[in-house]
Amino acid sequence: MARDTRTSAERILAAVRAIPRGQVAGYGEVARRAGLPGRARLAARVLGSNTDPDLPWHRVLRSDGRIAFPEGSEGHLEQSRRLRAEGVRVEKGRVRMPRRELDLDAELWGLR
DNA sequence: GTTCTGACTGCGA
DNA sequence: GTCGCAGCCAGAA
Numbered sequence: 001m002a003r004d005t006r007t008s009a010e011r012i013l014a015a016v017r018a019i020p021r022g023q024v025a026g027y028g029e030v031a032r033r034a035g036l037p038g039r040a041r042l043a044a045r046v047l048g049s050n051t052d053p054d055l056p057w058h059r060v061l062r063s064d065g066r067i068a069f070p071e072g073s074e075g076h077l078e079q080s081r082r083l084r085a086e087g088v089r090v091e092k093g094r095v096r097m098p099r100r101e102l103d104l105d106a107e108l109w110g111l112r
Numbered sequence: 113g114t115t116c117t118g119a120c121t122g123c124g125a
Numbered sequence: 126g127t128c129g130c131a132g133c134c135a136g137a138a
Contacts, residue, residue, distance in 0.1 A: 026121095027120055028120075028121070031120090039120095041118065041119095041121085042120090045118060045119080045120095048119055062121085063120075068120080069119065075119070079119090
């Protein structure tokens with residue numbers, strides 16, 4: 001089989017880069033998109049060790065639609081700031097995501 | 113080779 | 126709505 005020569009980390013990074021601007025995705029979602037269903041934790045690990053400034057890591061959230069960082073931390077502030085800059089509303093560490101957009105995103109990503 | 117850790121998730125209370 | 130616990134797995138030391 002034509003297995004991927006890329007590592008899981010590379011695939012995850014690619015999946016993160018595939019997130020459209022102004023939209024967000026969960027860790028599980030990213031992992032699945034990378035061909036690694038259930039490896040949300042790996043996605044988190046990859047992002048934590050990544051250093052690419054062009055990587056839209058701020059578009060990756062937890063399954064609850066919340067920012068993974070504790071409120072008040074630098075990462076949390078930075079992420080919420082970047083999301084707002086893209087038109088995403090962030091309130092108390094929570095990202096306001098209309099259901100319609102979530103469904104649309106899911107279809108765009110998985111079903112098309 | 114083994115051990116530890118973690119930007120998670122789902123479920124129950 | 127929040128909190129705690131257990132499971133899972135890959136990467137780093």
